[in-house]
Amino acid sequence: MKGAISILLALTLVSITAAQEASLSGRLFEANPTSLALADGGVTTPGLAPPKSSATASGGTKRLQPGKALMLSAIMPGAGEYYSGHKLRAAAFFVVEIAAWAAVISYYNQGMDKDKEFKTFADQHFVEGVYRDREFLLAQDPVYGDSGAYNGTRAEWDDEEWDLKIHYLPDRGYTHELPDGQDRSSSRSHDQQYYEMIGKYIHQFGFAWDDVFVMFNGQVVSYNGDDPTTAEYDDQFGWAQKSKRYMDMRYDSNQLLDRSSLAIQLVMLNHVASALHASFTVRAMNRKAEGKVGFRTIDYDGRKVGVGGLNFSW
Secondary structure, eight states: OOEEEEEEEOOOOSSSHHHHHHHHHHHOOOOOOHHHHHHTTTTTTOOOOOOOSETTSSSSSOOOOOHHHHHHHHSSSTTHHHHHTTTHHHHHHHHHHHHHHHHHHHHHHHHHHHHHHHHHHHHBOOOOOHHHHHHHHHTTTTTTTSSSSOOHHHHHHHHOOOHHHTTOOOTTTTOOOOOOOHHHOHHHHHHHHHHHHHHHHHHHHHGGGGTTTTETTTTEETTTTTOSSSSOOOOOOOOHHHHHHHHHHHHHHHHHHHHHHHHHHHHHHHHHHHHHHHHHHHHHHHHHHHEEEEEEEEETTTEEEEEEEEEEEO
């Protein structure tokens, strides 16, 4: 923001007596070549040195560079403020930076600890083979799907594409392909999908939690909390408690990792805010009040008179 106040000092002396008028005008504003030349050159009277075209009110303080302040704070919040001489503001931005990074690291580590915890829990209590057996059993039943019974072997079934499998599986409940070990080892996204699906889609994968299936002589003989007349897992009476505990653990992990992401956003915002603040602060400092003094001649009452001007800007 820049404002300017111009104060025009017009010195016109009107004497009550002709002698006084002649005396003063002769000494100050007589329209002779010498005084007019001096006035046009920047002074009103002989004997005064011409002023500089612009003299800062700060007495020639070195001007700071807004671009440099912006770059410093963009790299390290608070550095641009320190460069401009505002040490308390610099400290405030720096403290926010340290706190934000501490939050990023703390929440991330806690989230990853929880991530490891729920994956270990799943590996201990979710039996992938039980789900694969259930899926193959349903594919062999001509009641389900639109292609009759699947006549291949279990190994052949495992190698089939999901687009073919869905034609042999029930329409309800079986909507997601569970990545196998090879897919999970070759793709991190498939590994994440695996751990998400086994807890999220309980009607499809609930059979494979070890508090649900009942084994006898190495074979699954029944499923706790399931209606045997339906193809999907029903979770009657809220039986599948381990899958629910597992989902709570995943939720806690995701919440902590989300907080870490928010803290990263705070770090970025702090860099931007500090950079802009430092740049604008330096610009404002450079534009603080400057005073300019100048003189010129004007026509007054048919003759040349000297006029002084003082201009302030900020």
